[in-house]
């Protein structure tokens with residue numbers, strides 16, 4: 234059975250990808266430095282003989298080299314994530330995202346291993362043409378706004394991955410994740426859905442930033458890891474950049490109402506200015522972010538299958554159990 238290496242495997246998406254691959258009978262090794270990943274996400278796997286957990290930074294070349302040499306395919310998900318954390322720690326964002334991907338690509342080249350690199354819809358920035366297609370221009374803000382360091386660092390990862398493919402024929406696949414939500418996601422670093430669910434469960438005010446008219450499309454993590462696995466088995470995906478997301482769109486204000494309703498909560502919905510929320514004067518948000526999912530449909534015949542209400546209910550159940 235194939236041996237998969239997942240960097241960031243104790244994170245929200247990485248841990249679900251571990252579950253998915255183990256169910257498909259893969260052997261799975263994860264490397265995670267537990268910076269935002271959490272042991273509790275993979276605690277249920279620790280007695281599984283097909284699962285191995287290495288606590289290490291992916292920039293440690295000795296560790297990365299060893300586990301890359303032993304695997305058949307690499308899923309590179311380790312990254313600095315979460316808008317709030319990125320604004321607070323831009324040095325860590327830039328160094329982890331660029332240095333980590335560079336270390337993985339060098340090891341993948343040494344042993345000629347297939348590597349799938351997680352990128353992000355942040356790369357589209359403030360794009361104004363909807364839906365976002367993979368070849369669209371990237372419209373990111375100025376370097377004086379630290380939020381954009383995430384998009385820029387991930388864009389460099391994409392350039393680097395594609396360069397390894399074009400220059401030396403390394404099998405590289407880049408997938409751009411749009412907002413992805415589900416059980417195990419932490420609201421600690423800014424992600425809106427788990428925050429709203431927790432606030433609603435605690436009858437704490439639900440804080441909507443800006444005017445709440447901005448919208449997002451929230452993909453379900455089980456659908457997303459299925460897409461990532463499918464891409465890893467498709468030759469047509471090699472050398473390509475591919476969106477993964479859903480096109481069910483909702484405004485953040487309506488999301489707050491929806492979560493409140495599904496929890497049956499008494500929480501008040503509060504409108505908070507961006508300055509107050511992010512403590513970063515001139516914080517830049519964007520109004521819409523909608524993926525085109527035509528390309529992934531063509532390549533691996535995938536489309537999202539979980540409605541947002543069902544995803545919200547999964548998250549509510551997760552947090553109810555957690556308390």
Ligand code: UDP
Pocket residue numbers: 316412423424425426428429440441442443447449485518519
């Ligand atoms: N947001 C909010 N309240 C929160 C956290 C986020 O209203 O407690 C807003 C945020 O300003 C953005 C949207 O929800 O407009 C999605 O935020 P998230 O950080 O989840 O993702 P991203 O901004 O990367 O799409």
